[in-house]
Amino acid sequence: MNAPFAAVRPERAPALDVERIRADFPILKLKVNGKPLVFLDNAASSQMPQPVIDRWVRYQATQHANIHRAVHYLSETATAEYEAARRRTRVFLNAREEREIIFTSGTTDGINLVMQGYGRKFVGADDEIILTTLEHHSNIVPWQMLAQEKGAKLRVVPVNDRGELLLEEYRKLLGPRTRLVGVTHVSNALGTVNPVGEMIALAHEHGVPVLIDGAQAAPHLKVDVRELDCDFYAFSGHKMCGPTGIGVLYGKAALLEKMQPFKGGGDMILSVTFEKTTYNVIPHKFEAGTPPISQAIALGAAIDYLSAIGMERVCAHEGDLLDYATDQVNRMPGVRIIGTAGKKAAVLSFAVEGVHPHDVGTLLNEEGVAIRTGHHCAQPVMQRFKVPATSRASFAFYNTMDEVDALVAAIRKVQKIFG
Amino acid sequence: MADSKQLYQEVILDHNRKPRNWGSLADATHRAEGLNPLCGDHIHLTVKVTDDTVDAVNFEGESCAICKASASMMTTAVKGKTRDAAEVLVQEFRDMAVGKLDPGRPHHLGRLTVFAGVRNLPTRVKCAILPWHTLHAALNSIETTSTEAEADPMHAPIGGA
Numbered sequence: 418m419n420a421p422f423a424a425v426r427p428e429r430a431p432a433l434d435v436e437r438i439r440a441d442f443p444i445l446k447l448k449v450n451g452k453p454l455v456f457l458d459n460a461a462s463s464q465m466p467q468p469v470i471d472r473w474v475r476y477q478a479t480q481h482a483n484i485h486r487a488v489h490y491l492s493e494t495a496t497a498e499y500e501a502a503r504r505r506t507r508v509f510l511n512a513r514e515e516r517e518i519i520f521t522s523g524t525t526d527g528i529n530l531v532m533q534g535y536g537r538k539f540v541g542a543d544d545e546i547i548l549t550t551l552e553h554h555s556n557i558v559p560w561q562m563l564a565q566e567k568g569a570k571l572r573v574v575p576v577n578d579r580g581e582l583l584l585e586e587y588r589k590l591l592g593p594r595t596r597l598v599g600v601t602h603v604s605n606a607l608g609t610v611n612p613v614g615e616m617i618a619l620a621h622e623h624g625v626p627v628l629i630d631g632a633q634a635a636p637h638l639k640v641d642v643r644e645l646d647c648d649f650y651a652f653s654g655h656k657m658c659g660p661t662g663i664g665v666l667y668g669k670a671a672l673l674e675k676m677q678p679f680k681g682g683g684d685m686i687l688s689v690t691f692e693k694t695t696y697n698v699i700p701h702k703f704e705a706g707t708p709p710i711s712q713a714i715a716l717g718a719a720i721d722y723l724s725a726i727g728m729e730r731v732c733a734h735e736g737d738l739l740d741y742a743t744d745q746v747n748r749m750p751g752v753r754i755i756g757t758a759g760k761k762a763a764v765l766s767f768a769v770e771g772v773h774p775h776d777v778g779t780l781l782n783e784e785g786v787a788i789r790t791g792h793h794c795a796q797p798v799m800q801r802f803k804v805p806a807t808s809r810a811s812f813a814f815y816n817t818m819d820e821v822d823a824l825v826a827a828i829r830k831v832q833k834i835f836g
Numbered sequence: 837m838a839d840s841k842q843l844y845q846e847v848i849l850d851h852n853r854k855p856r857n858w859g860s861l862a863d864a865t866h867r868a869e870g871l872n873p874l875c876g877d878h879i880h881l882t883v884k885v886t887d888d889t890v891d892a893v894n895f896e897g898e899s900c901a902i903c904k905a906s907a908s909m910m911t912t913a914v915k916g917k918t919r920d921a922a923e924v925l926v927q928e929f930r931d932m933a934v935g936k937l938d939p940g941r942p943h944h945l946g947r948l949t950v951f952a953g954v955r956n957l958p959t960r961v962k963c964a965i966l967p968w969h970t971l972h973a974a975l976n977s978i979e980t981t982s983t984e985a986e987a988d989p990m991h992a993p994i995g996g997a
Contacts, residue, residue, distance in 0.1 A: 773900035775875050779840045779960060791875050805876030805898055834844055835852075835901075 424736035424743075425610050425638065425760045433726065433734045438815050441466035441722075445815065452785030455820045460605050460633060460764055460811030461789050462655045465719075469658055472718035476711050484710055485684055485701070499710050502717030503700070509720045510650065511641040512667050519666040519673070519700045520713050524632040525555040527651030527666035528599070530703060531628050532559040534676035535649075536597065542568035545594040547620075549574040549582055550801050551604040551611065554794040556630045560599060569596070576801060580607040580756040587616060591623050598627045602634035606795040606807065607756025608739070608764030610638070617646050626672060632656055636813070637735055637762045639728040642667050654712060659719035663712035666703075673699045680705040731814040735763045738812045742821045749825065751832060755807050766793075766807040769828060772835050774808040780834060781808075784827035840960075843953040844901065851905035856912050861894045870897075870970030872962055872983040877903055879967055883974045890914050890922050893971065900963050902954065907967035909948055919975055926968045933964045 439445050444464045447454040456464060476498065482491035484499050506518045521527040536559075540546065546560050548571055557571075564571050572595075574587045582600075591598075598620045603610050617627045626648035634640060636657035642650050649672070654663035668676075678685055678696055682705035687695040696702045723731065742765050746752055751770040769777050778790035789809045792799045799805060810824055860867075864882035871878045879897035883890060893911040910929075914922040921944070928945055931937040935955035937945075954964045962983040973981040 773877075775877075775900040775960065775963060776844070776902070779957060780844065783840050796876075799876065834841065835849065 424739040425732065425762055433730045433814060435734065435815065435817050438726070441468065442815055443467060449785040449787070450783055455786040455823045457810040457812065457816065457820065457824060458787045458789045459636070459813040459816075460656070460809065462661070463636060463658050463813050464815070465658055465660065466722055468722055469715055469718045473660065473711055473715040476714045481711065483707055495710055498714050499708070502713045505717040505720045506665055509724065510667055511643050513643060514670055516699045517667055517670050517673065519668065519703045520708050521651070521664040521666050522662055522709065523653040523655070523664035524630060524651045527664055528556055528628065528630065529559050530666055530679045531649050531651070531668070532563050533679040534703065535626070535672065536560070536563045537566075538677050540567050540569050540596045543594060544569045544596045545572050545592070546570070547572045547574065547587070547590050547595055547598045549600050549611070550576045550797050551580070551582065551601055551607065551609060552599065552795070552797070553601060553605050553630060553632070554796070556599050556601060557797070574600075579758050580604065580609045581758045582611055584612065584615065588619060591619060591625065595620070595623055595625045598625055599630065600627065601630040601632075602640075603637065603762045603764070604756070604795070604798070605633045605764070606793040606798040606809070607758065607766055608761040609756060609758040610634075610760040610762050613647065614645055621646070633762070633764070638732055648672055654716040654719065657719055658722055659716035660712045662709045663716045670699060673703070678702050678705070682706040726814065732762075734814050735812050738816055738818065738821060739763060739765060741818055742810065742812070742824065745821060745825045746828075749828065752828060755802050755804065763812045765810045767810075768804060768807055769831060772831055774806040776835075777808045777828070777831055780831045781824075781827045784823065784830065786824055786827045788824075840953070840957055843951070843957070845950060847947065847950050848901060848905040851908040852901040855895070855904055855908040857892070857894045857908065859894050859896055861892055866974040866977065868970050868974035868978060869980045870966045870973070870982070871980065872966055874984065875900070875963075877963065877966065879903065879907055879970060881967070881970050881974050883971070885919065885975070888918050890917050890919060895967065899966070902951075902960055903963040903966050906951060906964045910967050910971060913946070913948060914971065922975065923972065926972045929968045930965055933961050
């Protein structure tokens, strides 16, 4: 007997005033095709609240200069604000030290940094990297490139029909040749919350470091990298109310220090001659060139915004939305939910019988409902569930039960049109 | 404003439900596979050409309603046409789908103009064009074509190949 579906949520989280929160998001007042926008594509990118927009504008209007360089007022101000954003990120993740926080351009960039800096140095011929069926292409392709270059092998943890990783298979894959485990915290295609804590502990029994793709987790769950004991944790700013072009890679200091730099350039060096370059200390060793300064500062503001609401409340509200949406969609004849894991977060993937997801997406847009249709950059998941694509509604804390009703009504219209 | 419901009119939904010339021709002289890697759509075309005439086109595969209906109507539209006339239709259909059809010039699209509305849905233009681009590939002995990269029908040359 399968356990009943339940969205993850902390206990006794106080309720969230959604209407007050929605007032902070100018874009949510938009009308699309004459209908109020119902934005349910948050797993792809979330919207930005006014305080974050304001912070970004204030930086650009009053504080901008290049960082870590000049002695003038603006450069010192910009440097202080950039480093303050790093501090905010450290607190948000409960990392031990600020130098364990590297600003990247996004999750993909962070994963590539680990591949280049750790993988290329420590993975050799016949070594093995463990990934899972649930990975986004961004946590598959870099490792494939590395495996090709080094003659290493990728081993893949399978999932069951509900979209849950098979831990007993994972246990069997871990071995003396394993050099790294890469696993997504939350599946972007199905919403499965993976048992990453347990997976990390198992990997550590073999002395293997673990990289967590947190792109779909950081916006929705309280993430504590010390409690998880993960070795690397990567996420993106634009999925958690921040701007595009900024992301974070957390790495344990001892590992980051052992790694080779990913990109060469300014700011990542202590001294350069044509004979020899001495690299800077972490995190600067991994932040070559002028970083996305304004984006990092805006991400800091987004972290403040989310922290003021409280990730527990975010998680609880999104859990209510997901439970309600799951229940409503389950009642609809001809609609099948794909991904029914025991623990899920914020994502509802579904198939409408006889209607291709692209047609669903186009007709939902007609009703002002924005969802994602396609393979979600997770083709192995699509292959596993034998579908070419799915329709995916993904929630944020600013979504409402009424919007779930709008989604359900719009799906009914699609079914009516296709008769 | 794009009214995509208008696009999903009876004729398209009918061809989606009951695609004409579904399957593959045993005596095909030309064939090609069309792929849209962005959405996973794929169609397989088999074409029988005798002398210079397209005798028959069959298709099968998995795709959205717009792509399937476009393919279905294409198979009936090009049947009995010369290769050149078929290529003209390919060109005209593509021009219509991207909103570049010259309204002042006569065309041969006939009922295919039900797809004109797709020009207002940039993300769906490739769905409508894929079968036509695949036909062009088949007639020119190109085995696979894709809506992306060099083979992208939005950019690839058509006609006079």
